[in-house]
Amino acid sequence: MDITATLNEIATLSIEDRIRLVQAIWDSIAAEQAYPALTEQQKRELDNRIDDYEMNPDNVLTWEEIKASIKKKQ
Numbered sequence: 001m002d003i004t005a006t007l008n009e010i011a012t013l014s015i016e017d018r019i020r021l022v023q024a025i026w027d028s029i030a031a032e033q034a035y036p037a038l039t040e041q042q043k044r045e046l047d048n049r050i051d052d053y054e055m056n057p058d059n060v061l062t063w064e065e066i067k068a069s070i071k072k073k074q
Contacts, residue, residue: 010018038046053060061069 010021013021
């Protein structure tokens with residue numbers, strides 16, 4: 001497969017079609033449950049976040065609180 005030719009062809013699609021293509025590709029990856037391996041740094045970060053949550057379970061924000069905070073800053 002010539003990736004460059006494929007990418008050039010994809011570039012000619014409308015934005016809406018490209019978004020649909022990306023969604024279809026992502027869905028096919030998710031269906032295979034093929035996830036890239038985490039790096040050591042990513043594993044450490046996840047461990048740190050879990051540790052922080054376990055030490056401070058009340059120190060969390062809901063998604064609604066986060067969105068409201070972002071909207072205030074705009």
